[in-house]
Amino acid sequence: MGKGKVKLVEGGLRHDGRRLDELRPITISVGVLKNANGSALVEYGRTKVLAAVYGPREPQMKHILLPNRAVIRCRYHMASFSTYERKSPTLSRREIELSKVIREALEPVIISELYPRTSIDVFIEVINADGGTRTASVTAASLALAEAGIPMKGLVAGVAVGKIDGYLALDIDEVEDMYGEADMPVAIAPSLRQITLLQLNGVLTPGEFTQALELARKGVEVIHEMQKEALKKKYLDVKVEE
Amino acid sequence: MESSVYVQNRELVTPGQLLGRGKLTITTPITVYSLDGKYYSAVVGLADVEGDKIGVIPLEGFYYPKVGDVVIGIVVSTGTNSWEVDIRAPHTAILYASDLLGRPLNPGREMLSDHLDVGDVILAKVENVGRGRATTLTVKGKGFGKINKGxxxxxxxxxxxxxxxxxxxxxxxxxxxxxxxxxxxxxxxxxxxxxxxxxxxxxxxxxxxxxxxxxxxxxxxxxxxxxxxxxxxxxxxxxx
Missing domain, CATH: 3.30.1370.10 (K Homology domain, type 1)
Known part of the structure; x- marks a missing residue:
């Protein structure tokens, strides 16, 4: 990689003016799609992800059903216009892998035993990609599930921590991911105190890893508060008609 | 252990929110779950607190059948001796011909669609919700059966x-x-x-x-x- 060619941290600030432990501006809206049972739109800076949840319902492929719990199906997809160069709309190897990883990040919180022989379908569409799409996807998908009324043990929020120019930085974007030394996406269910997604691309020392996890935990806590606000806002905004 | 409740009655709660701890009675078993003696909400809803009884009334949701529920269904297909009825649940429900007619169907003389056809609306009661088997409906009782107007x-x-x-x-x-x-x-x-x-x-x-x-x-x-x-x-x- 182009290590050392691009200066990512200067005077304690990153290329977009953020401090090392600062998140990008995050906006969350819930209930954006009419036809879906639940939906959410999440923006981490320039990264924009839409999630839609359908179900529990009976799928077309009956053989996937389980007798003791609901099957959770997840599709992560990047729109062909989401990147600088056109992305082929067919599911790539990376998208199939991310679908699985995101599904496994959500499965521990969904109380799927209540709805045997059904499927819960999660569709995630990346509208604009600027780093941290998988973590934004987890955040959006857990909100969409909550809006669909599916019983959950808690919300899940995700954030990535990276190592850039030797410093640990919270919520790295595309440029920092490309020229940085490490990228570690983390998803946590704060109410369960459980880590549901943890990946690491690059090299971190054991000490750095612990520090990075602590940084991610703090970031997730902030996002988790925003998630709760967004869910409540939908109801607090309804005004009594005179 | 002393029991305590951390939410007020009719407070808006979100999934994973701590509702209380100790010895409490759960009034809504699907929307509240307990873990290590603590009680959490599982959905977005309004807290329903009354003494040491705790529950959450969901604000979002879908229909999941319970035995004894009165439902309005729409016939989606006719089988050999039963109708398949949409009741807005994850699975379609079954209404047997013998239940509606009070006698077995006589296949030589009549067809199922003579009695109920696709698109017909019925008022029925959920008779059985089987694990691994289909939900069955019954129309026995006053007022139940085909709805003709309204x-x-x-x-x-x-x-x-x-x-x-x-x-x-x-x-x-x-x-x-x-x-x-x-x-x-x-x-x-x-x-x-x-x-x-x-x-x-x-x-x-x-x-x-x-x-x-x-x-x-x-x-x-x-x-x-x-x-x-x-x-x-x-x-x-x-x-x-």
């Missing part, structure tokens, strides 16, 4: 309890003020029938939609009452 209103099934109200107060209001027959089914389908005229029917339907939209805001019954009176005045229906 208007069908669909609302979110999570809001059905609000249309009925505490001890049926809201439903009574609708019946008295709109002078219509209103049948509220647990799966969120509501039948409005036998109205004096079209205006009354429209007011009833508009009221139901208003209840659905403002279900989580306190003082709903009074607001609906006011709304019905205003609509009646506007349409010139008030006669002393």
């Amino acid at each position: 208007s069908l209103v669909e609302i979110d099934s999570a809001k059905v309890p609000r249309v009925i109200g505490k001890k049926g107060s809201m439903l009574q209001l609708l019946l008295n003020e709109c002078k219509c027959e209103v049948v509220v089914a647990q799966n969120g389908r509501i039948l409005v029938d036998n109205c004096p005229n079209n205006d009354f029917k429209e007011i009833a339907i508009m009221s139901i939609k208003k209840i659905e939209k403002e279900a989580h805001i306190p003082g709903l019954t009074d607001r609906i009452k006011e709304f019905i009176i205003k609509e009646k005045v506007r349409r010139g229906l008030f006669s002393g």
Whole structure:
């Protein structure tokens, strides 16, 4: 990689003016799609992800059903216009892998035993990609599930921590991911105190890893508060008609 | 251990929110779960606290059948001796021909579609929700069976309890003020029938939609009452 060619941290600030432990501006809206049972739109800076949840319902492929719990199906997809160069709309190897990883990040919180022989379908569409799409996807998908009324043990929020120019930085974007030394996406269910997604691309020392996890935990806590606000806002905004 | 509750009655809660700890009774087993002696909400809803009883009334949701529920279903297909009925649940339900007819079907003389055809609406009761087997319906009893006329209103099934109200107060209001027959089914389908005229029917339907939209805001019954009176005045229906 182009290590050392691009200066990512200067005077304690990153290329977009953020401090090392600062998140990008995050906006969350819930209930954006009419036809879906639940939906959410999440923006981490320039990264924009839409999630839609359908179900529990009976799928077309009956053989996937389980007798003791609901099957959770997840599709992560990047729109062909989401990147600088056109992305082929067919599911790539990376998208199939991310679908699985995101599904496994959500499965521990969904109380799927209540709805045997059904499927819960999660569709995630990346509208604009600027780093941290998988973590934004987890955040959006857990909100969409909550809006669909599916019983959950808690919300899940995700954030990535990276190592850039030797410093640990919270919520790295595309440029920092490309020229940085490490990228570690983390998803946590704060109410369960459980880590549901943890990946690491690059090299971190054991000490750095612990520090990075602590940084991610703090970031997730902030996002988790925003998630709760967004869910409540939908109801607090309804005004009594005179 | 001393039990304590951390939320107020009718407080808006989100999944994973700590509701209380200690020895509490859960009134809504699906929307509340307990872990290590602590109680958490599993859905977005309103907390329902009464002494050491705790529950969450969901604001979002879908219909999942329970034995004994009264439902309004729409026939989606006919089989050899049963109908497949959509009840807005994850699975379609089954209504056996022998249940509707009170005798076995005589395949040589009659067809299932002579009695109920695709698209017909029925009022039924959930007889059995089987694990691994289909949900079955029954139409035995007064008032059950095929619905021939009326208007069908669909609302979110999570809001059905609000249309009925505490001890049926809201439903009574609708019946008295709109002078219509209103049948509220647990799966969120509501039948409005036998109205004096079209205006009354429209007011009833508009009221139901208003209840659905403002279900989580306190003082709903009074607001609906006011709304019905205003609509009646506007349409010139008030006669002393």
